[in-house]
Amino acid sequence: MRRILTAVFLLAVMLIAGSHLALAQQTIKIGLINSQEILEKSAEGKKAIAQLEEKNRKTQQDLSKLDDQIRQLESRLSTQQLTMTQEAILSLSVDLERKRTERQRMAEDAQRDMQELTQRLYMRIQSEVMPIINKLGQEKGLDLILDLRESGVLYFSPAVDLTQEVIKRYDASKAPAR
Numbered sequence: 001m002r003r004i005l006t007a008v009f010l011l012a013v014m015l016i017a018g019s020h021l022a023l024a025q026q027t028i029k030i031g032l033i034n035s036q037e038i039l040e041k042s043a044e045g046k047k048a049i050a051q052l053e054e055k056n057r058k059t060q061q062d063l064s065k066l067d068d069q070i071r072q073l074e075s076r077l078s079t080q081q082l083t084m085t086q087e088a089i090l091s092l093s094v095d096l097e098r099k100r101t102e103r104q105r106m107a108e109d110a111q112r113d114m115q116e117l118t119q120r121l122y123m124r125i126q127s128e129v130m131p132i133i134n135k136l137g138q139e140k141g142l143d144l145i146l147d148l149r150e151s152g153v154l155y156f157s158p159a160v161d162l163t164q165e166v167i168k169r170y171d172a173s174k175a176p177a178r
Contacts, residue, residue, distance in 0.1 A: 029141055032156050034148040034163045042167045044174055048121040059110040066103040073099060132169045136162055
């Protein structure tokens with residue numbers, strides 16, 4: 001009985017090993033893209049980055065104006081405190097605290113708005129690029145396409161990098177019809 005079990009076990013191991021060998025001999029074709037590079041180098045990605053930078057610049061200007069107002073109130077409070085009435089000091093302190101609160105809220109709102117805009121722009125670009133990547137993968141007969149930015153790839157052959165082709169096709173899809 002023991003010999004029969006051993007023979008069955010060996011047969012099972014050989015069948016499993018044979019099936020793994022057959023799978024190992026099957027070639028898997030892999031492509032690679034760099035989504036960060038697509039974002040930075042495509043025309044639409046550059047527009048999105050410029051839009052985000054402009055929004056950030058405007059926000060920083062608005063925050064800077066509030067910072068100036070806060071500094072003026074702080075300066076006025078520190079330099080004129082000895083000559084002011086208690087009521088005037090209290091009023092100025094309340095104004096200063098309101099400006100600080102306004103600045104903090106503005107910064108928090110701006111950060112939240114920026115995150116929302118960033119996500120919305122990136123998702124739009126991703127939704128426009130994915131059909132291009134899918135089509136390119138089908139045309140090249142690829143089984144798998146990895147994103148260099150997300151996959152943790154440590155080494156790859158430049159021959160499997162599809163990034164420039166995706167950028168070219170994405171830009172072409174967004175170009176005005178002639």
